[in-house]
Amino acid sequence: MTGVTEAARCSEHRELGRGGDAELPLTDLFSDGVAPGIDANDEFVPGPDAADDAKCGQALGDGADAWCAQPPPWVSLDWKDMVNAFGAERIRRISLSTNESGAATDPSAERSATYVEIELAAGDPKRAARYLQAAFVSCADAVPATVHGVPAVVGSVPSNPTANPSGEAPAVALLTPQRVAWVVLDGRAWTDPERERALKAIASHLRAG
Numbered sequence: 001m002t003g004v005t006e007a008a009r010c011s012e013h014r015e016l017g018r019g020g021d022a023e024l025p026l027t028d029l030f031s032d033g034v035a036p037g038i039d040a041n042d043e044f045v046p047g048p049d050a051a052d053d054a055k056c057g058q059a060l061g062d063g064a065d066a067w068c069a070q071p072p073p074w075v076s077l078d079w080k081d082m083v084n085a086f087g088a089e090r091i092r093r094i095s096l097s098t099n100e101s102g103a104a105t106d107p108s109a110e111r112s113a114t115y116v117e118i119e120l121a122a123g124d125p126k127r128a129a130r131y132l133q134a135a136f137v138s139c140a141d142a143v144p145a146t147v148h149g150v151p152a153v154v155g156s157v158p159s160n161p162t163a164n165p166s167g168e169a170p171a172v173a174l175l176t177p178q179r180v181a182w183v184v185l186d187g188r189a190w191t192d193p194e195r196e197r198a199l200k201a202i203a204s205h206l207r208a209g
Contacts (some may be wrong), residue, residue, distance in 0.1 A: 009047035010056035016041045028201040044083045058085035063134025074135045087126030089119040092178035110186040122130040129175045136173045148203035150174045
C-alpha cells in the first residue's frame with residue numbers, strides 16, 4: 001500500500017482582522033478624521049518546510065522580463081509561494097478604502113490604497129529589491145526617486161476609469177535594506193497633498209523599522 005505524501009508546508013497565512021480593533025502599521029494615509037474601511041489585512045510567513053529548497057524553492061526572474069498583465073509584483077506565483085521566492089521573513093498586505101462624499105454608491109469619490117511590505121531575509125539572498133525595482137521600471141514605467149528619504153521608484157498602473165478618468169493610479173516601490181514595499185493609490189485621482197501625505201506615512205514607517 002502506497003502512503004500519502006504530506007503536502008509541503010512552505011508558508012503560513014494569517015488573517016489579521018478587519019474590524020475597528022485591527023492593528024495596522026499605517027494609520028495616517030488619508031485625510032484627518034477619515035476612518036477608512038479595511039478590505040484586506042493579512043500576512044504570509046515561512047512555514048515549517050520553508051528551508052527545504054527541494055520542496056519549497058521558488059525563483060524570481062530578473063524583473064525586466066516580468067509579465068506585466070498581472071498586478072504588482074508581476075510574479076506568476078500565488079502569494080503563499082512568494083514568501084520563498086522573495087526570501088521573505090514576512091509579507092504583509094493591507095488594502096484600505098474610503099469614500100468621503102457620504103454617498104456610498106458614488107465610485108468617483110472613492111479612494112483606495114493597496115500596500116504590501118516584505119521583510120527580507122538578512123542580506124536579501126533572493127535579490128528581491130533588485131527584482132522589484134526592475135519590475136516597476138518594466139511594468140509601471142517607473143523612474144528612480146527618493147520618497148521622503150527612502151530610495152524608491154515611482155510609476156503608475158492601470159486604474160478603474162469609472163473612478164479615475166485618467167485610467168492610471170500612482171504606484172510606488174520603496175526600497176530599504178531590511179524591507180521593500182509598494183503601494184498603489186487608486187480610486188479617484190489623489191491630489192498632490194493627499195498623495196504626499198500617504199507616501200510620507202509609508203516612508204516614516206519603513207525608516208522606523
